[in-house]
Amino acid sequence: MARTQALPIQITTGDPRPIGRQIIDAVRMRIATGALRPGAQLPSVRGLAQQLTINPNTVAKAYAELTAEGWLESRQGLGLYVAEPRQRLSSAERDRRMDEAIQSFVHEVIALDYPPERAMARLDKALAILDRKTA
Amino acid sequence: MARTQALPIQITTGDPRPIGRQIIDAVRMRIATGALRPGAQLPSVRGLAQQLTINPNTVAKAYAELTAEGWLESRQGLGLYVAEPRQRLSSAERDRRMDEAIQSFVHEVIALDYPPERAMARLDKALAILDRKTA
Amino acid sequence: MARTQALPIQITTGDPRPIGRQIIDAVRMRIATGALRPGAQLPSVRGLAQQLTINPNTVAKAYAELTAEGWLESRQGLGLYVAEPRQRLSSAERDRRMDEAIQSFVHEVIALDYPPERAMARLDKALAILDRKTA
Amino acid sequence: MARTQALPIQITTGDPRPIGRQIIDAVRMRIATGALRPGAQLPSVRGLAQQLTINPNTVAKAYAELTAEGWLESRQGLGLYVAEPRQRLSSAERDRRMDEAIQSFVHEVIALDYPPERAMARLDKALAILDRKTA
DNA sequence: GTGGTCTAGACCACA
């Protein structure tokens, strides 16, 4: 019955990502950093939609993707909960997709003519939030 | 393996990027790594379109974006040439866009539950191609 | 330009599966049996929706899931194509999902009090379509 | 490991099935394997609901479906008992529903690109629990 | 109350 304290998901109009993706990223981030632990309940589709003043279908679609990816699990009629962590993708697929992310990042560094060392330094700092999930 | 002066731009059907973006990325990459030096001439719109068997409009649009970004300059009636390097974006804008790229990368690391150190190591290796432009 | 001959996807109102799922199953079946080979183009979202007289969004969602699962890949502005086969899920995840399917089947055999040997025989026959993909 | 006469029905939150279905499946399984024999009494609606800490309505609905299917029979004021086995569905209907189950299984084998022989082997093993009801 | 599915129609990016 008790919600998991606050889950202040925010959407930003200035953000280039579609709002569904913002929700997905935000939820994954909270799980990865330990702000949302396995078993925690998520805000209801309708509730979050109302809070963010967006369409419930957009929230439902985001939750559906997170469920398909194994981050959440639905308990019929009760709501959605954070699932136990499990390895869903094959190593090859993970490496393939990381390859794409790396290529994309490299292309952006080039496009901005950004100093590679500085890019690495900033990225290293940004990844620090994942260091310990026992936040 | 060593790429020299020619510009063997390849487009890959399996690539998730739209082909216009593939061209842009490829040209910027060649300039950034020194494979294309300032003053070098690019293949004509029609020539490249024919070579890649794609729509000339797609090539023209890619070249237009590269020109707008300051990578290329057109010499009327002669064709497109690699421009002298210059700073186009403000520092603030560059930092803002690098921020976006970093956030995007971090989100992918999270989504894949990829070991951050390994991601950094692979990225570092990928960025090595930019180390010295005097290749 | 040329479509891959006929792709007579059918939806049945009597089918208990939602129509989106019917599309997904049908496309996967055609790929698995070799009726659709890697590189083949699929009917357009709007085209298939019109042919089946259903909403284009339903088709789009089905195609999106097939793309997320790695069966299809989209080429911007050109359409959707059958992707090269690749192993996307980890072995553990595949075994876990097969476990669920087996449990579900066993429960149905029990519910119908169906002779297990006969169930196995019929299933064996149904799986025969996968024997050689070079149909 | 060996299950005897008690009826230690368990519901699992990680199970994708709704809990009402879990109850139905569990009871049918126990009857099919002989763990529950004709004439045996089932836990009361309220008792089971309390034991599983779920809504009594859910238990009542599950029992109602099992009664409708002919697995249980109610003796007014005394409770619910396992019924004598009887053929409820026509052969045609049983075959039709087995068809659906088979199709569903085949679709999952395809979706997972799971080796058919291995799927059959695992299923055969899972069905072994039904071999002799005189366990 | 919860999520899951479907329909309808709009707007955008890409080619």
Added chain:
DNA sequence: GTGGTCTAGACCACG
């Protein structure tokens, strides 16, 4: 022309 995203509102199953 293509797919991708979002909104709006309806109906169903589950608890």
